[in-house]
Amino acid sequence: MLTIGKLGASAGVKVPTIRYYEQIGLLPEAERSAGNQRLYSQKALERLAFIRHARDLGFTLEAIRDLLSLSDQPDQPCAAADAIVIAQLAEVESRLARLGALKVELQRILTQCAGGKIANCRVIEALGDHSLCATDHRYPDLGATI
Amino acid sequence: MLTIGKLGASAGVKVPTIRYYEQIGLLPEAERSAGNQRLYSQKALERLAFIRHARDLGFTLEAIRDLLSLSDQPDQPCAAADAIVIAQLAEVESRLARLGALKVELQRILTQCAGGKIANCRVIEALGDHSLCATDHRYPDLGATI
DNA sequence: CCTTGAAGCTCTAGTTACTAGAGACATTAG
């Protein structure tokens, strides 16, 4: 049995984060020692490692919740799990495209600057006037991760 | 003079967002009509368009606050403005690199799945075990935009 | 056995950049 500190170190997750995951029901309530401290099994470590890895891959906690509940039902077809991963891949690809456009635009803005005073700074001007943009990088705002 | 609705429509910013910007001091307090409604000048529209554009480019409100205060001091050298844009470009590039790695990893996970049952699903397994990863995509967590 | 320092506990509140909703007042079109 692991204390919360050991568990966190093993999985690469901070201690308050583990308590947070328990609070929102992503991890089951931990067993407690005589002195009321949380104790974790190897299975709990696997579950936490799964969460950590999925977070690293940019999945939301909500998606992870779904993946975890799927993994608890081994006889279900895995199309549902696939779908979640496919959606995440689409999200990542769309974010890549947007960021690529932003990069180009920021580079373009920077080349405008000859290093003078703010008064004739092309950087500020370029930021102010969208019509100076080479590309259209206006997108509906998506709440974003990574 | 524009009402808040017209201003929002012109700049592509929602009405509550404008009030929020005023509340946090990013926009100055607006003039009011006899009936206490906010009224905006053309200058206010320009300032809001600047904010909107910079947000589109992924700048934080804090960075935008700095850019705005710089643009109010026309005789300062524009190196400070450049630095903010350069930092943002670096941020975008780092995020691009990470997302690229994530994309590869997600694709790899998906190719593992033969479409069976969860019990022998490689997708769930690949998510659970980081050591199955081709690349190391563990990065310190950065609060992220776009 | 006792002490001390690290690790654990609960609870509240803060972060970013908004968004949603309630209930009241203002303005405008027909």
Place this chain on the structure above:
DNA sequence: CTAATGTCTCTAGTAACTAGAGCTTCAAGG
């Protein structure tokens, strides 16, 4: 004049944690 739309203030909620206060428990050294 009325009805519909717009605007007002205020509070609270979102995601995914993080920080801090004030307390208790544990493990190791003397």
